[in-house]
Amino acid sequence: MEKSDAMDARAPLHHPTITLDGDGEALSANFAGAWTVATAGAAEQAVDALNSLPEPRRATKAPAMITFDLSQVVTADTAGAWIIHRERARAEFVGHRVALAGVGPRVEFLLAEIENHIPRLLDRPRRPYLAVRALMAIGESAANSGRDGVGLLSMLGLFGWRLATVFTAFRRLRITSILANFDRACRGAVPIVMLMSFLVGLIIAQQAGFYLAAFGATIFVVDLSGVLILREIGVLLAAILVAGRSGSAFTAEIGSMRMREEVDALNVLGLDPVEVLVVPRLIALILALPVLAFLSDIAALLGAGLISWVSLGISPDIFIQRLNEIVTPLEFWVGIAKAPFMALIIGLVGCSEGLKVGGSSESLGRQTTSSVVKAIFLVIVVDGLFAIFFAALGI
Known part of the structure; x- marks a missing residue:
């Protein structure tokens, strides 16, 4: 697959970019630049490169594995790490297998904190049958009357x-x-x-x-x-x-x-x-x-x-x-x-x-x-x- 740049090559050194390399069964998304709240607008434009990936369920030649290479990320904060986490989740949702590579300690810490604070879907307890609920209500009423x-x-x-x-x-x-x-x-x-x-x-x-x-x-x-x-x-x-x-x-x-x-x-x-x-x-x-x-x-x-x-x-x-x-x-x-x-x-x-x-x-x-x-x-x-x-x- 031909190399695709999300941002112009003349962009500043710390401007966030994503470069796609590889074809077939393996694809690498190389993240570079500063992924911070100050460059969040440019980061949202950079992730457009990932939106062009074909969905595995609809294309037989879609890559089975994508590697997010973060070795060239100069710096990152919570906003940038959230964008990276979101794109990873989106790629996994459509069927890709995503792995991280070259993750620095700061980015790794931020991604871990974001993962820990993702709201989880609460398991709704199964309601008992009507007859069981009626018996439970009678039992509770009897216990309350006794008290x-x-x-x-x-x-x-x-x-x-x-x-x-x-x-x-x-x-x-x-x-x-x-x-x-x-x-x-x-x-x-x-x-x-x-x-x-x-x-x-x-x-x-x-x-x-x-x-x-x-x-x-x-x-x-x-x-x-x-x-x-x-x-x-x-x-x-x-x-x-x-x-x-x-x-x-x-x-x-x-x-x-x-x-x-x-x-x-x-x-x-x-x-x-x-x-x-x-x-x-x-x-x-x-x-x-x-x-x-x-x-x-x-x-x-x-x-x-x-x-x-x-x-x-x-x-x-x-x-x-x-x-x-x-x-x-x-x-x-x-x-x-x-x-x-x-x-x-x-x-x-x-x-x-x-x-x-x-x-x-x-x-x-x-x-x-x-x-x-x-x-x-x-x-x-x-x-x-x-x-x-x-x-x-x-x-």
């Missing part, structure tokens, strides 16, 4: 221990904090709890009257509404609203303190975070929820009495008389007895989720959402367990 259960039991034990410590040394009981949390959890929640309970009681009586009227048993709306509201609906509705209101507030408050490292500051000061942050909130919530449950019962019965009077023709005096005949104090106390246990569950979930918050606002939002969902779920579970327990006792 959450252990965490709640641990928080419950720690709360009991700190509460016993506080009552043995009464001066450590933070009365001001308890009253402040009681005010926010109880007085602040009265309007929304009573409004929602009033509407729910109204709906229960209206729907019950609609179906019982077909059997001529409209008066039994009082029986159904009274027992259902006092035993189940009043306390359950109050607990759900408190879980969404106060439980999320506990998580957000303690989580914000975690983000600002105030919890760590309490440890540095020698104060127990559970005693300072958790115990007052739980005591306040245990005292507040029975009060809210009582107010919820009153509001729901008012709603049921109003719709019975307006829609069903049951006057208030008949409603109250029938209510006194059917509903006993036991029905009321069965409902109220659930409130402290539900409050304890809500407080434990809210505080434990708050202590799990990391250093980001995303973590705070995630744990607050988790707190509300878990608290409402556990409140309904506790209500179901109480229903089974009272049924077993015949109450």
Whole structure:
């Protein structure tokens, strides 16, 4: 093959050039000059000589071996070495076998560094089958539920221990904090709890009257509404609203303190975070929820009495008389007895989720959402367990 110069022969000594020598099965590409960033434009013109090489897959007489001779390279930097590396990769991609010769220490080092920093294609892990993914999700959910259960039991034990410590040394009981949390959890929640309970009681009586009227048993709306509201609906509705209101507030408050490292500051000061942050909130919530449950019962019965009077023709005096005949104090106390246990569950979930918050606002939002969902779920579970327990006792 005739010798081909990429650059004019009168080019300066350090101008980058490529000269092709040889034919047949062997071809040599002689690199010469300075391959630096200053001569990168000329280097890009010089590599045009390599673009004229025939592709082995398309020409039967294409050389099987190309030698890049770098013995005449005067100097090189990263830009020049990158061009040489790129042309070598391009020649190998079309099917040539490329070997390097006459590589100086500097060029060899640069080429090695470029090779080490070439981005590698990441192997995409094979996704398991849908059934396997479903089983994995179920297993992870079960493991997470187990960890959450252990965490709640641990928080419950720690709360009991700190509460016993506080009552043995009464001066450590933070009365001001308890009253402040009681005010926010109880007085602040009265309007929304009573409004929602009033509407729910109204709906229960209206729907019950609609179906019982077909059997001529409209008066039994009082029986159904009274027992259902006092035993189940009043306390359950109050607990759900408190879980969404106060439980999320506990998580957000303690989580914000975690983000600002105030919890760590309490440890540095020698104060127990559970005693300072958790115990007052739980005591306040245990005292507040029975009060809210009582107010919820009153509001729901008012709603049921109003719709019975307006829609069903049951006057208030008949409603109250029938209510006194059917509903006993036991029905009321069965409902109220659930409130402290539900409050304890809500407080434990809210505080434990708050202590799990990391250093980001995303973590705070995630744990607050988790707190509300878990608290409402556990409140309904506790209500179901109480229903089974009272049924077993015949109450």
